[in-house]
Amino acid sequence: MLLNKMKRFFILAAAVFATFSWLQADSFSLVFQQSGTNNLFQNISEEPDQISALGFSLEKGFSPFSIFTQGQYSLLLQNPGLSLYSHDLGLDFLHVLSGKTALHLTAGLRGDFYRSDYRDFNSISLHMESSVKSYLSPSSILQAGYVLNYRKYRLSGFDYVSHQFSLAVDKHFRTQTTLKGEVDWGFKSFLHPFLPQNTPPLPEVPEGQKGKGHGFAHMNNPQIFFPEGRETLQDFHLQVLSFKGQVAQSISSLIGLKVSGLKQWTLSGRNPYTTVEEYYLIENPSYDRFSWSGYILEALITLLAPGDIQTELVYSSAVRTFPGIESLDSEGLPTGMDRRDRKNQFKVNLQKDFSRFSIHLSFVHIWNNSNDPFFKWGGNYLSAGIQWNMFFGK
Amino acid sequence: MINKIFVVLTIFTILLCTTGFAQKTSHFYDVDKEIKFTGTIQRILMESRYEEKAHFLILIVFDKKSGKTYTVEVSPVWFFSQDFHAGETLRLTGSSFTEGGVHHMIARQIQFKGKRLELRDKHGFPNWRGGQKKKQGIKKRKKF
Numbered sequence: 001m002l003l004n005k006m007k008r009f010f011i012l013a014a015a016v017f018a019t020f021s022w023l024q025a026d027s028f029s030l031v032f033q034q035s036g037t038n039n040l041f042q043n044i045s046e047e048p049d050q051i052s053a054l055g056f057s058l059e060k061g062f063s064p065f066s067i068f069t070q071g072q073y074s075l076l077l078q079n080p081g082l083s084l085y086s087h088d089l090g091l092d093f094l095h096v097l098s099g100k101t102a103l104h105l106t107a108g109l110r111g112d113f114y115r116s117d118y119r120d121f122n123s124i125s126l127h128m129e130s131s132v133k134s135y136l137s138p139s140s141i142l143q144a145g146y147v148l149n150y151r152k153y154r155l156s157g158f159d160y161v162s163h164q165f166s167l168a169v170d171k172h173f174r175t176q177t178t179l180k181g182e183v184d185w186g187f188k189s190f191l192h193p194f195l196p197q198n199t200p201p202l203p204e205v206p207e208g209q210k211g212k213g214h215g216f217a218h219m220n221n222p223q224i225f226f227p228e229g230r231e232t233l234q235d236f237h238l239q240v241l242s243f244k245g246q247v248a249q250s251i252s253s254l255i256g257l258k259v260s261g262l263k264q265w266t267l268s269g270r271n272p273y274t275t276v277e278e279y280y281l282i283e284n285p286s287y288d289r290f291s292w293s294g295y296i297l298e299a300l301i302t303l304l305a306p307g308d309i310q311t312e313l314v315y316s317s318a319v320r321t322f323p324g325i326e327s328l329d330s331e332g333l334p335t336g337m338d339r340r341d342r343k344n345q346f347k348v349n350l351q352k353d354f355s356r357f358s359i360h361l362s363f364v365h366i367w368n369n370s371n372d373p374f375f376k377w378g379g380n381y382l383s384a385g386i387q388w389n390m391f392f393g394k
Numbered sequence: 395m396i397n398k399i400f401v402v403l404t405i406f407t408i409l410l411c412t413t414g415f416a417q418k419t420s421h422f423y424d425v426d427k428e429i430k431f432t433g434t435i436q437r438i439l440m441e442s443r444y445e446e447k448a449h450f451l452i453l454i455v456f457d458k459k460s461g462k463t464y465t466v467e468v469s470p471v472w473f474f475s476q477d478f479h480a481g482e483t484l485r486l487t488g489s490s491f492t493e494g495g496v497h498h499m500i501a502r503q504i505q506f507k508g509k510r511l512e513l514r515d516k517h518g519f520p521n522w523r524g525g526q527k528k529k530q531g532i533k534k535r536k537k538f
Contacts, residue, residue, distance in 0.1 A: 102440055137480075301508070310510055353510070
């Protein structure tokens, strides 16, 4: 089985390389990243794991178009069933409307393919994005954008289509201060958030695992995300609106500061699932930007350290409520309240660029408090990687 | 045995394809005419610079020390998710030349707000990748 999958991987990689060689790709890059954590599933169970990821990307320009493709294979050490291969293929279009305004369009296909334990989350998605950027004045930029996303999963209960509109304007002042405001509206429609009729029942919870709520065997049993008895098509959607304000201050060419605040409301709808879970570097369809309401505050310092090491220090604090997701107590019984999390996060990013490659190192410490004891957790995340770039265009 | 042959053939195909990438291309960046200066952005433009290639981001930058104004060629427009504004201070490194009385620079490196953007390697070959480029590892879409 594994060899067959490796064969398919090599066929795909060889076909991609051959195609872009024929097209004489403009750029090519390889990335290797090694990550480790003491809490992969980001809950009270604190399950450690390591993830090794190898990826490539290719691009060819035919002005005003550009085609791109990239792929990445991620291998998990402790949970190999969650290993996956993902691939993007797309087309970009750029049109300069004037010396100060440009239009950018992109359309693409993406596939995510997991190994056995997570195969119900295999998905294909189609996304289209358009954005306009215009200088209202030499010190002020207006940006508007739209994103359409259609995603189909192997387990059709996760299928959705979403729309997002955004509008942002900023202004730079002589004090080297930049103010920016942004408004985003999004609508996500869950196409059929129920299980197919032939779905097998959930297995019995073994002794010693009871009381752990929905953390048990979630990766092997995606049925756990769906309420029992829901067989008819109901209108499940989420409509969100957010405002973001940002202040950036340049201290010198070596130091920059940025403080931002975002407030998001759920205008209508609720999550159709029984739980919302977010994993480290592994996507879970129950969690995304539509699934919560609340606010995020963030402070960021960027500086160019000795040795030309680009350094970022980030602290953020977020309060999120998940509409339609009921919090459970330590016995797994509903409390009658929507789940509410407060997540504090501290991150350090280091990057050193060389002539043809760059290396990076990242450390994140997170502590999450929740009215659902299963989601009271802490975690450390360490990641190191190297990226090698080549350019072949004229 | 068949599987081993298959793997060898596939690796050979990949190597065959990648040898095509080893060809070097000519470039207009002159490392012997490289200069550095700190300047203030006066204007931001998007212009066509090379035939059949994407429009380039062009910055008009004033060097207070020398009193010169440079037309700085940065990169194809869509490479940058960075927003430049008039009045911002940059530390620039690049190849300079004068044409028709106008001072030009092909930028290799831009330093500002604690960030350093490596546009080209030390030989002047571009480092950028186009489109709304996708970070490896954790995929995020950046606005251009």
